[in-house]
Structures are given as structure tokens and as C-alpha cells.
Amino acid sequence: MTKHIFPQGALEMVVLRVLRAEPNHGWGIAQKIHLISRDVLRVEEGSLYPALARMVQKGWLKSEWGTSENNRRAKYYSLTRLGRKRLESEQENWQAMAAAIADILTNES
Amino acid sequence: METIHRLYRAIVNLFRRRRLDAEMKEELEHHLTMAMERNVAAGMNAEAARRMARTDFGGVDQVAERVRDTWGTRMIDGIWRDLRLVGRQLRRSPGFTVVALATLALSLGANTAIFSLVHGVLLRPLPYAESHRIVRVLTVSPGGGLNGISTLDFLDWQSQNTCFDFMAAHWSDSVSLTKMGEAVQIPEERVSARYFDIFGVRAALGRTFVEGEDQVGKDQVVVISHGLWQSQFGGVADIVGGSIHLNGTPHTVIGVLPQNVPFERQSARLWRPLAFKPENMTRDFHWLGSFARLREGVSLQMARAEMDAIGASLAESFPESNEDSGVAVDAFSEVVVGDDLRRSFYTLFAAVGMVQLIACANLANLSLMRAVGREREISIRVAIGAGRKVLVRQFLTESLVLALLGGGLGILIGQLALEGFQAALPPFALPSEAVIGLSQPVLWFSFLLTLLTGVGVGLLPALHAARPNLTSSLRQGGGGAGSSPTLTKVRNVLVVGEIALAFVLLAGSGLLMQSLSKLGEVDPGFDSANVLTFGLPMSPEQYPDPVELNTYLGDIRSRIEALPGVTGVAMTTSLPMRGWGFGVPFEIAGQDAGASSDRKVCFYKMVSPSYFQTLGMNLRRGRPLRETDTRGSSPVTVINERLVDRFFAGEDPIGKRIIAQEIVPGKSQLGAEIAWEVVGVVWNEAVGGLRRQNRGTPGMYVTNYQNAAYQQSVVVRSEIDTTLLRPAILSAVRTINPDQAITELKALEDIKNDSLSNSRFRVTLFGLFAGVSLLLAAIGIYGVISYAVTQRTREIGIRRALGASQPNVLWQVLRNGLSLTGFGLVLGGLGALGLGRFISSLLFGVDERDPLILIGVAGALAVVSVIACFLPALRATKVEPTIALRAE
Numbered sequence: 001m002t003k004h005i006f007p008q009g010a011l012e013m014v015v016l017r018v019l020r021a022e023p024n025h026g027w028g029i030a031q032k033i034h035l036i037s038r039d040v041l042r043v044e045e046g047s048l049y050p051a052l053a054r055m056v057q058k059g060w061l062k063s064e065w066g067t068s069e070n071n072r073r074a075k076y077y078s079l080t081r082l083g084r085k086r087l088e089s090e091q092e093n094w095q096a097m098a099a100a101i102a103d104i105l106t107n108e109s
Numbered sequence: 110m111e112t113i114h115r116l117y118r119a120i121v122n123l124f125r126r127r128r129l130d131a132e133m134k135e136e137l138e139h140h141l142t143m144a145m146e147r148n149v150a151a152g153m154n155a156e157a158a159r160r161m162a163r164t165d166f167g168g169v170d171q172v173a174e175r176v177r178d179t180w181g182t183r184m185i186d187g188i189w190r191d192l193r194l195v196g197r198q199l200r201r202s203p204g205f206t207v208v209a210l211a212t213l214a215l216s217l218g219a220n221t222a223i224f225s226l227v228h229g230v231l232l233r234p235l236p237y238a239e240s241h242r243i244v245r246v247l248t249v250s251p252g253g254g255l256n257g258i259s260t261l262d263f264l265d266w267q268s269q270n271t272c273f274d275f276m277a278a279h280w281s282d283s284v285s286l287t288k289m290g291e292a293v294q295i296p297e298e299r300v301s302a303r304y305f306d307i308f309g310v311r312a313a314l315g316r317t318f319v320e321g322e323d324q325v326g327k328d329q330v331v332v333i334s335h336g337l338w339q340s341q342f343g344g345v346a347d348i349v350g351g352s353i354h355l356n357g358t359p360h361t362v363i364g365v366l367p368q369n370v371p372f373e374r375q376s377a378r379l380w381r382p383l384a385f386k387p388e389n390m391t392r393d394f395h396w397l398g399s400f401a402r403l404r405e406g407v408s409l410q411m412a413r414a415e416m417d418a419i420g421a422s423l424a425e426s427f428p429e430s431n432e433d434s435g436v437a438v439d440a441f442s443e444v445v446v447g448d449d450l451r452r453s454f455y456t457l458f459a460a461v462g463m464v465q466l467i468a469c470a471n472l473a474n475l476s477l478m479r480a481v482g483r484e485r486e487i488s489i490r491v492a493i494g495a496g497r498k499v500l501v502r503q504f505l506t507e508s509l510v511l512a513l514l515g516g517g518l519g520i521l522i523g524q525l526a527l528e529g530f531q532a533a534l535p536p537f538a539l540p541s542e543a544v545i546g547l548s549q550p551v552l553w554f555s556f557l558l559t560l561l562t563g564v565g566v567g568l569l570p571a572l573h574a575a576r577p578n579l580t581s582s583l584r585q586g587g588g589g590a591g592s593s594p595t596l597t598k599v600r601n602v603l604v605v606g607e608i609a610l611a612f613v614l615l616a617g618s619g620l621l622m623q624s625l626s627k628l629g630e631v632d633p634g635f636d637s638a639n640v641l642t643f644g645l646p647m648s649p650e651q652y653p654d655p656v657e658l659n660t661y662l663g664d665i666r667s668r669i670e671a672l673p674g675v676t677g678v679a680m681t682t683s684l685p686m687r688g689w690g691f692g693v694p695f696e697i698a699g700q701d702a703g704a705s706s707d708r709k710v711c712f713y714k715m716v717s718p719s720y721f722q723t724l725g726m727n728l729r730r731g732r733p734l735r736e737t738d739t740r741g742s743s744p745v746t747v748i749n750e751r752l753v754d755r756f757f758a759g760e761d762p763i764g765k766r767i768i769a770q771e772i773v774p775g776k777s778q779l780g781a782e783i784a785w786e787v788v789g790v791v792w793n794e795a796v797g798g799l800r801r802q803n804r805g806t807p808g809m810y811v812t813n814y815q816n817a818a819y820q821q822s823v824v825v826r827s828e829i830d831t832t833l834l835r836p837a838i839l840s841a842v843r844t845i846n847p848d849q850a851i852t853e854l855k856a857l858e859d860i861k862n863d864s865l866s867n868s869r870f871r872v873t874l875f876g877l878f879a880g881v882s883l884l885l886a887a888i889g890i891y892g893v894i895s896y897a898v899t900q901r902t903r904e905i906g907i908r909r910a911l912g913a914s915q916p917n918v919l920w921q922v923l924r925n926g927l928s929l930t931g932f933g934l935v936l937g938g939l940g941a942l943g944l945g946r947f948i949s950s951l952l953f954g955v956d957e958r959d960p961l962i963l964i965g966v967a968g969a970l971a972v973v974s975v976i977a978c979f980l981p982a983l984r985a986t987k988v989e990p991t992i993a994l995r996a997e
Contacts, residue, residue, distance in 0.1 A: 026136055027143040045144070046167035049137065050175035057118055057179050065132075068139075075136045 011051050013094060016060065016079065016087040023078035025068060026052060052077060060086050119181030126182055133176050137169060187499075191506040198507060205479060206511070208888075209472055213515025213562065215881065216461075216468040218522025221547070221555045223461045223874075225527055227454050228554070229545035235442055236371060236542060238309035242403040243441040244412065246276065248395055249420075251433035252710075257395035259430070260385050262423060266399075266436065267301075269419050272412040275303035276401040278383055281376075283646050285850050287354040288341065294646045294850030295337065296376045299383035305332075307402040310372065312364030314338075315349035318382055328384040331360045335368040337378040355381070356648045374541035392430040393694075394779050400441065413438045445540045449951060453871050456948050460617065460878045463610045465562070467882050470603040471889045472566040476508060477600060478896050480570035501571040508567025509560070516559030523547065523555070533873070535866045569599060597897075604886075604893045605933045611879070611886040612937020612970055617944045618879040619962040620952055621872045627954030628865055634794035634805075635685050636725030637857040641831040641838070642684050644852035645821045655774050655817035656740070661846070662813070662821065666717065668841045674829040677723035680813060681716040684822045685724065686795050686860050690714055691818075695769035695809070697756060698784060711752055712796055712808040713772065715818040720810065721747070721791055723826050731763045731789030739814040746785035751793050751805030762787045767809060774817045785811060798864045800953050824857070831856050871951065883970070886933075887977045894926045895981035902988055910990035922985045926978030927971075934967050941966070 018024065018032045029052075030045045055061045060083035068074040079087070122129060141162050148158035163169065177183070199206040234240060246266065250256040258266070258278065267276045279300045285292045305317040317332055331353065333342075342348045352359045360381070366372055383397075403412055420436040480487075487500060524547055531545065539545070573596065645665070652658040662680055669678045683690025689712035696709065718734040720726075729750055738745050746767060753762050765787050770779035793805030813821070827834050835854055842849050898905070905918055913921075945957035955962070 025139070027140045030140070044167040045140065045165050046137075046169065046172035047175075049133075049140075049172055050179060053133075053176045053179040057115075057181065072139060072142070073135070074139050075132065 009090075011048070012055060012060075013087070013090050015048070015051060015055065016083055016090065019061065019077055019079050019083070020087060023066075023076045025066075025074035025076050027074070028068075029077065055083070059083075115181055116184070119185050122180040123182050123185050126180070129180060130177070133173060137166075137173065141166060141169070187502075188506070191503050192510065194503060195507045195510050199511070202479070205475060209475065209511050210515050210518065212468045212472060212885065213512055214518035214522055216465045217512075217516050217519030217555060217559055217562070218526060219461045219878065219881075220465055220558055221519055221523030221551065222526035222530065223454075223457050224554050225523070225545055225547055225551040226530065227458050228548065228551055230446055230539055230543040231451060231454055232550075233544065235445065236544070240442060241440065242274075242405075243307060244273075244401050244403060244409065245437075245439050245441050245444050246399045246401050246416065247437045247439075249435035249437045250395075255437055258397040258399055259392045259395050260389045260397065261392040262431070263397050263399060264385070265423055266416065266419055270401075270412075270415060272404055272407045272415045273401040274404050275306050276399060277301035277304035277307055278397040278399045279304060280383060280397055283644075283852065284355045284379070284381070285357075285646060285648070285848075286341065286379075287357065287848065292848040292850045293341075294644070294852045295378050297379045297381060298375075298377040299381050301383055301399075304380070304400070307400050308370075308372075310366065310370050313367035314346070315362070315364035317364050318380075323382040323384050325384045325386060328382040329358065329360045330363045330382065331355065332364040332366060332380040333362060334366050334373055334378045336373055338365045355379075357650050371541040376537060388773070391779065392427055401438075409438065409440055445542055449867070450539070452948065452951055453867070456617070456944075456951070457871070457874055457878075459944075460614055460875055463614055464878050464882050464885075465558070467607045467610050467885045467889075469562055469565045470607045471885050471892075472508075472511075473569045474600055474603050474889055474892055476504075476566060476570045477573060477596070478892065480504065480573050481596070504571035505564065505567040508570075509563035512559050512563030512566065516555060516562075519559070520547065520552070520555055530870075533866070533870055535863045538867060538870075600893050600896075601929055604889050604929050605936065607882075607886040607889045608930055608933025608970060608974065609936035609940055611882040612934060612966060613940040613944050614875070614879040614882045615966040615970065616937070616941035616963055617948065618872065618875040619966055620945060620948065620955055620957065620959065621868070621875050623955040623959065623962060624951070624953040625865065625868045625872045628799045628868060631795070631799040631954075632792075633685065633799060633861060634726055634792050635857075637685075637861045639827050639829075639831055640724070640857035641825045641827065641834055641854065642857050642860065643823055643838070643854040645680075645823050645842075646850055646852060647819045647821065649774070649819055652819075658774070658817055658819065659814055662717070664845050665823070665842055665849075666719075668845055669823070669825055669838055672834065672837050672841060674827045674834060675825055676828055677719060677824075677826040679717045679720040679723035679824045680821050681720055681824060682714050682813075682818045682820050682822070683712075683796070684824065684860065685857065686797065686799075686864050687822075689796055689806075689808075690820065691772050693769045693772070693779070693809075695767050698766035698768055700756075709756055709807075711748075712806060713769070714808065714810050715772070715813040715816045716810050718812055720824070723824050724794070725826075726794055727792040729790045729792055730761075731787070733789055733791075734810060734812050738812045742815075744783050744785045744811070744815050745788045746809045746811050747789040747791055748787055748809045749791050749793050749805065749807065752807035752809065753790055754805075755807050762790060769809070771816045772818065774819055785809070799861075868951075868953075883973060886970070887973045890926055890929065890974045891977035891980065893929070894922065894978045895984075897925060898922055898981040898985045901985075905985050905988045906990045906992070909988060915986040918986050918988075919982050922982035923975070923978050926974060926982075930971055930974040934970060937970075938963060938967065 014033055014036065015029060018029050018036065024032065026049060030048050033048070052061065052063075056063055056077075060080060061077045062080050063075050063077050065073060066076040141159075144162035144165060145155075145158045148161050149155065153161065166172070235243070237243060246258075248256040248258050248262065263276075263278050267278075270276065277300055279298055282297055282299055283294050284297045286295050300318070300323075302318040302320050302323040305311070311317065312332060313335065315332075318330070321327060322330055333348075338344055338348060348362050349364060351362050353362060354360070401412075403409070416436040416438050420431075420434065424431040424434055491497070491500070527545065527547070645662075647658065647661075652661060666678045666680065669675060681690075691713045692710055693713040694710050714720075716734070718736050718738065721728060721733050728747075731747070734745065734747055748762060748767070757765070766784040767787060768782055768784050770782050773780040791810070794808070796806050796808065825831075825834065825838065838854075839851060842851060905921075908918060908921075941963060942958060945952075945959075949957040
């Protein structure tokens with residue numbers, strides 16, 4: 001059994017965030033996640049793929065085959081309209097939650 | 110929504126699974142290659158770089174499996190596996206499968222058929238534009254009953270109201286259509302100009318009537334039905350504008366109605382304007398019906414208030430004719446289906462619903478027992494890791510598969526049943542607005558009912574399987590597991606419910622059956638055997654002089670009398686059981702006239718003197734009408750027993766005089782007041798349905814010599830089978846007048862039977878449902894008791910070993926079944942009383958709480974359940990103690 005270091009929702013959010021800028025393939029997304037989270041949130045790279053597949057089934061992402069920087073065939077993911085909407089609402093949720101947590105922490109100190 | 114989307118994706122993915130799989134592998138490979146290259150670039154050797162890439166990635170196969178999980182194809186695989194399992198399970202117990210399928214197919218089929226009647230007749234909105242604005246307007250007679258409208262009243266209502274867009278009178282008649290020398294009689298409707306506008310029906314070809322066409326002189330126009338256009342005019346397009354001969358005068362065809370309007374299903378085949386002639390302008394001859402269309406924004410209440418006011422002012426201005434009369438305005442949707450029909454259908458619907466409940470209870474019970482029988486198998490499956498969810502799903506799948514298969518068969522059966530119903534119902538038994546068929550809402554209903562049944566039947570065994578302590582059944586070794594107290598209780602409740610419902614249905618059908626047989630016993634006042642009847646339509650245009658008319662009728666009579674086998678011929682304005690024909694207000698000379706609210710009214714038949722003898726009617730007092738009671742001699746009448754009872758209060762009516770106006774031949778008008786001398790009294794003749802015959806309807810008969818009439822029907826009594834007589838009668842009439850049309854050649858026996866056909870239809874269906882429910886209930890109780898015996902084999906063995914006698918054991922088992930039956934009977938008795946109240950208006954000659962029927966039904970059910978219990982009980986007594994004990 002693979003352990004989830006990320007909660008599932010968080011992983012999806014990060015993927016959406018990464019793909020907002022430009023379409024990317026699985027490997028690329030994984031590298032970006034390492035970059036964004038400054039390796040603080042480590043993730044077993046393989047668990048990215050079930051998440052991607054799930055998001056495609058939910059209609060947040062679409063995929064098409066393309067050629068990568070070093071001329072390899074790779075599957076590129078990009079946001080759909082639904083995915084974009086999802087990202088916006090998730091971002092609001094997370095910000096609200098983060099604010100709430102921050103609030104609790106500051107009050108306690 | 111979400112689920113449907115997922116299911117859709119899953120099905121799509123199912124078909125491209127291979128490609129998805131290949132692509133996924135390629136993608137994961139790409140990732141690993143990239144990771145490896147990075148590691149090599151960082152200075153590792155190839156082998157270490159690959160190992161590192163794999164470690165970072167996690168288990169490749171696990172990841173691949175988790176990706177496959179997202180496709181949803183596993184769900185489909187699961188369903189498919191379940192279905193195959195169900196198929197195997199069902200094939201393994203063909204007996205159960207056949208019983209279950211047959212039960213489901215029959216009950217769902219019956220429900221589908223009855224619901225299509227209910228939907229087509231009662232639920233479907235009327236097929237007219239803005240049908241809520243259509244109202245029926247009639248006179249309320251002083252006695253409170255509804256009555257036709259007189260010409261002058263109608264015209265006043267029409268001109269004084271502000272609540273209707275249009276108001277139209279109508280009157281049913283028939284007209285002879287002459288085409289190339291052949292005359293055919295065609296039922297027609299005479300209507301005011303805006304009649305079709307009220308219903309929002311437009312002509313398919315040409316037009317309908319316009320304002321002013323219902324005036325004398327402009328009324329030689331006709332609208333024909335699509336059916337008539339096809340049958341009589343070959344469907345030629347240039348019929349519109351053409352001329353046809355109706356009652357000998359040319360009429361211009363201005364329109365053909367569309368094919369799919371309710372008008373096509375009425376008896377009238379053509380419509381002519383109703384133009385009032387000077388002789389129609391009376392206030393005392395109530396002959397018209399009427400419809401109106403509410404003005405936009407006018408409610409029924411507002412219309413009623415206004416029409417009440419108009420009626421009151423007319424009553425004040427014309428007390429002679431209108432005192433205490435009023436106006437009734439009713440929504441057409443409320444009156445289009447009669448109360449009896451509505452009640453019949455809802456009763457049948459309830460009955461068939463009960464059958465469905467019983468069928469469900471039975472199947473639930475059967476599946477429950479099967480589930481218990483499979484307990485060990487299930488326990489083992491749970492033990493080796495089958496989730497409870499999987500088990501529940503499997504049971505539900507099984508019952509849903511059964512229900513869907515049964516439902517599919519049920520729709521076929523429903524279609525057949527529906528065709529049977531339509532053949533069994535007499536024509537015009539249903540309103541013409543009704544469209545019966547397996548329409549979309551009906552199919553939806555069947556589908557939902559099927560699903561509900563599937564879930565209902567599968568739920569109990571599914572929940573049973575999901576019970577938490579299944580492992581105990583492994584330990585107990587099967588035998589005692591199913592007899593858990595809750596389960597037994599559930600099964601008992603189901604059986605009690607079945608018996609109660611069967612009781613209600615049997616009692617209902619007993620009441621209806623008793624009513625039908627009581628109706629059949631009613632003395633109609635005439636002898637219907639070997640009597641042939643037919644209509645002989647004539648018009649004043651052909652025989653303007655009543656004397657000439659009577660000579661003509663006399664010729665026809667003697668020609669038919671001369672036919673071999675004929676023993677009597679008579680004419681009448683209205684055949685037995687075909688209504689009043691005419692009705693007249695009357696007074697009895699020498700009696701106080703009384704208030705107008707109890708003004709006396711009776712039916713008024715103009716007959717040939719041979720009428721009573723031909724129909725075998727019993728003369729009670731005095732003498733019959735005679736050939737000598739002619740135009741010149743003093744006016745005489747024979748009245749019926751009911752009139753004597755009701756209005757003569759014990760006096761001898763013979764020699765008294767009844768003062769009534771004569772009906773002016775061929776005109777909708779009452780003529781001179783005549784003092785008819787009562788010369789005889791006959792036993793009551795049924796004029797309507799047999800239901801009212803017990804009390805009878807007051808009526809008087811006069812000779813058609815003394816009051817001639819154009820509306821004549823003929824009654825022929827013969828010694829031979831009337832069907833043999835038909836061709837001879839037709840040719841006899843034709844030799845007198847080749848243009849004479851003959852309508853509705855029919856045996857009087859058939860007329861009598863037709864009047865019972867609604868009751869018979871009801872009884873047949875209800876009886877059928879009751880029979881099915883009895884059978885199902887018997888199977889149910891047999892199953893439960895039989896199962897209980899199997900469960901208790903060991904206990905019974907011990908009892909036997911300890912010395913319990915065979916009768917003792919027998920009684921033990923029987924008692925179990927009988928107490929269930931007892932509970933069911935008590936509940937069912939209460940239900941039957943409720944049903945009896947609901948259908949009391951459909952009953953005849955039988956008390957809705959008839960104790961004999963209730964006791965009889967209870968007895969029959971008790972006997973059936975004793976028999977159903979007896980077989981397993983007998984088996985119990987055969988239990989050999991030694992074998993039963995060793996069996997464990």
C-alpha cells in the first residue's frame with residue numbers, strides 16, 4: 001500500500017495549480033510539484049498518476065499525446081473549463097481554511 | 110447525476126480499455142526513463158539510476174492498478190460478474206425462477222393494463238386546448254336534477270352572459286344520407302355555430318362553422334368526420350365545397366375534421382348547424398345540451414354566480430315554465446367521466462395494486478427462504494473475504510434481474526390484456542376523450558413499479574445476508590440458523606398481510622359478483638328472448654302528414670308480420686332500456702296541482718297498440734291499448750305500476766284522466782293539452798339500466814295513432830332464432846320503401862346484456878385479481894409453514910421421541926398456520942369493510958357489509974389456509990424421531 005503524504009484533495013489542488021500556467025506531462029508535473037513545495041511535501045511520484053487519471057475521469061483535465069523537450073512521445077495534460085472553475089473554488093476554500101488555521105495559531109500564542 | 114456520468118464513462122472506458130492500458134504503460138515508462146536519465150546525468154551508473162528511479166516512483170504495478178481503478182470498468186466488471194452469478198443461481202433453481210417470473214409478469218402486466226386505463230381515462234388531461242376553460246351548462250330542474258335546456262332559455266343565457274367567450278347548444282339526431290339512390294342513416298349532432306371553437310378544434314380540410322351559420326336559411330352546410338369522409342366519400346380532397354343530400358335536401362360540405370380528435374370516437378359522424386325554427390321557440394321543451402368556453406380570467410365560481418343570477422331573473426319573468434329552475438355550470442373535465450366509471454377504475458387500480466403487494470410479499474418470502482438456505486454458502490463467502498456490500502448488491506441484482514425480466518414480459522401481457530379490455534367494453538363505455546394505450550407515462554409507471562418491486566423483493570434477503578453475526582451459522586451447522594426470531598416474525602407479518610389483502614379482494618369481488626347476479630335477476634318487465642329490434646328513422650320532410658306516416662308504418666308492420674316465424678311486431682318511440690325517448694310534465698285531473706318543485710314528470714312513449722303483447726309485458730289492470738284507439742276516438746293511455754304507486758296514492762287509476770301536452774310530431778315542441786283517460790295499468794318496463802328498475806320509472810303509453818311520432822323503433826318477436834330473420838326483415842322493409850334506412854338491428858337480449866357489460870367487466874377483473882391473490886396467499890402460507898416444519902424437524906423429532914402423538918404434532922403445526930390466518934382474517938375483515946364503503950355506489954341489491962359474503966370469504970380463506978398448512982403438517986407427523994435426531 002502506498003502511503004499518501006499529501007491528502008488527496010491537496011495533491012489535486014497542486015496539480016491544477018501547476019497546470020494553470022501551461023500543459024505539461026506527468027514527469028514535468030512531478031518536477032514542478034517538487035519545486036513548488038520546495039521538497040517539503042514529498043510525494044511518491046507514482047501516486048501522481050492515479051490522481052491524474054481520476055481528474056481526467058472527473059473532467060477537470062484533458063490529455064493528448066505530444067512531443068517532449070527531448071523529443072520523446074509524452075502525454076500532456078491541460079486544464080478544462082471545469083478544471084479551471086474547480087481550481088478557483090478550491091483556492092478560495094484553502095485560503096479560507098489557511099486563514100482560519102493561522103487565526104487559531106496566532107490566538108493561541 | 111454524478112453516478113450516471115461515472116457509469117457513462119465506465120461504459121466508454123470498457124470499450125477502449127486496451128488502448129488506455131497501453132497508453133498508461135507508455136506514460137509510466139516515460140516517467141521512469143526521464144527519472145533514470147536525470148539520475149545518470151547526476152553521475153550514477155545505469156543500474157543504480159534505474160533502481161533509484163523505481164524507488165522514487167513506488168510500486169509500478171500498484172500504481173498501474175490504482176490508475177485502472179479510476180476508469181470505473183471494475184464497476185462494470187462487478188456488475189457483469191453479479192449478473193452471471195445471478196444467471197447461474199436462477200438456473201440452478203428453475204422452479205423458483207419460473208414461479209417468480211410468472212408471478213411478476215402477471216402482476217406487473219395486470220398493473221400496466223389497469224394503469225393505462227386509469228391514465229387514459231382519468232389522469233390524462235383532456236385533449237383540448239385550454240381544456241380547463243370548457244364547461245357544461247345545463248338546466249337544474251325544480252326537483253334538483255339536471256335537465257336539458259329549452260330553446261328560449263338557451264338563447265337568453267347565450268345573449269345575457271358575460272362570462273363565456275362562446276356558448277353552444279347541441280342536440281343529437283340522425284340524418285339519412287342519400288348517395289346514388291342508396292340511403293344510409295348517419296348519427297349526427299346539431300350544434301350552434303361556435304361549438305367547435307369551444308373545444309378549439311379546427312377542420313383538417315376546409316373550415317368549421319362561422320357565426321351566423323346557425324340561422325335558418327344559412328344552415329345548409331355540414332362538417333363531416335374523418336371516418337365518414339373515408340368510408341362514404343373515399344377520402345377525396347374535393348369533398349369540401351361539394352354538395353351532399355341529407356334528408357333529401359342538398360347541403361354543402363364545408364369541412365372535414367382531423368383524424369385524431371375525440372369527435373372521431375363519438376357516435377356522430379357529421380355535424381350540422383342547429384338553427385332554431387319558429388316552432389322551436391318554447392320555454393317548456395327541454396331538449397338541448399350545451400357547452401361553453403369561459404372567458405379569459407373568469408373562474409368557474411364567477412360563471413356560476415352570473416348564470417345563477419340569469420336563471421333567477423328568468424324564473425321571475427317566466428314563472429309558468431321556469432319557477433324554481435336554475436342553471437348548472439360544471440367543468441367539463443369533471444363531468445366527462447361519470448362517477449361510477451371513476452370509482453370502478455380506482456377500485457380496480459387498488460385491487461391490482463393489492464395483487465402486486467401480495468406478489469411482492471410472496472416473492473420476498475420465497476427469496477428470504479432461499480437466502481436462509483444459502484446461509485452456509487454465504488457465510489463461507491464472507492469468511493473468505495466477500496464484503497457485505499458485495500452480498501447485498503448480489504441479492505438486489507438477483508431480484509432486480511427477476512423484476513426486469515418479469516416487467517418485460519408484463520408489458521407484453523399488459524398489451525394483450527388491454528386489447529382484451531377494449532374488446533370486452535361495449536362501444537362508448539369510455540368517454541371519447543379517453544385514449545387508451547401503452548403511452549410513455551404508462552411505460553414509465555411500469556418501469557418504476559418494476560424497479561420498486563425488484564428492490565422490495567430483494568431488500569429483505571439482502572439485509573438478512575448483511576446481518577452481522579453470520580459466522581454463527583457456520584458454527585451451528587445450518588439447521589437452526591434461519592429460525593432467528595426476527596426473521597420468523599418478518600415472514601409471519603408478510604403472510605398475515607397477504608391473507609388480509611386476499612380477504613379484501615375476495616370480499617370485494619364477492620360483493621360485485623352478488624350485485625351482478627342480483628342485477629341479472631331483476632325483472633325488466635318484458636321478455637327479451639327472441640326479440641329483434643331496429644331503428645326506423647324517418648323525417649317530417651318525407652311524410653309531412655301524420656296520417657300518411659301511420660299508413661306507412663302500418664304497411665311495414667303488416668309486411669313484417671307476414672314473414673314466417675314472426676309472432677308479433679310493434680313500434681315505439683323508445684326501445685326498452687334505451688331511455689325515456691320523451692318525457693312530459695303532467696297533472697292528474699281532480700288532484701291538487703301542488704307546488705312546481707314537485708311537478709310530476711313521467712316518460713311518454715308513443716307506441717303501436719301491439720307493444721305490450723309483443724314484448725310480453727304484464728297487464729295489471731284494465732285493458733291494453735287497442736287498434737281502435739285512433740285519431741278520431743277519445744284519447745286513452747295505459748300507465749305503468751310505478752306511476753300508480755307514486756301519484757295515485759291507493760286510488761284506482763282506471764277511468765281517471767292524466768292531463769299532459771302531446772308531443773308535436775317532428776318538432777321539438779309540446780302541443781295542445783290533452784286529458785288522457787287511463788284505461789289500463791302495465792307492470793314496469795325497464796327504461797334505463799336494470800339498477801333503477803327495482804323502483805321503476807313512472808311512465809305512460811299512448812298509441813301512435815293518437816300522437817304520431819317520427820322517431821320510431823321496431824320490435825319483432827319470433828318463434829325462431831332472430832338472426833335468421835334479419836335478411837327477411839331488411840328485404841321486407843325495402844320492398845315497401847327502398848330508401849328507408851334501418852339502424853342498429855339488434856336482439857333485445859343483447860341490449861339487455863350491454864347494459865350489464867360494465868358490471869360484468871368490473872366483476873370479471875376483480876374476480877380474476879381476487880383469484881390470483883387467493884392462490885398467491887395460499888402459496889405464501891404453504892411456504893411459511895412448510896419451511897417452519899423443515900426448520901423444526903429436530904424439535905419435532907424430540908417431541909415424538911418424548912411421546913407426542915401424531916395428532917398432537919399435527920395440531921402444533923396447524924395451530925401455527927391458523928393463528929397467522931386468524932390475524933390476517935381480522936385485518937382483512939376491517940379492510941373489506943373499508944372497501945365496501947368505497948364501492949357501495951357500484952353495488953346493487955347487496956349490503957356493503959353483507960355478513961354472508963364476509964363470513965363466506967373468511968371461511969373460504971380459512972379452508973384454503975388449512976389445506977395449505979395441512980400438507981406440511983402431515984409431513985411433520987411422518988418425522989421419524991430416530992432419523993430426525995440423527996440428521997444433525
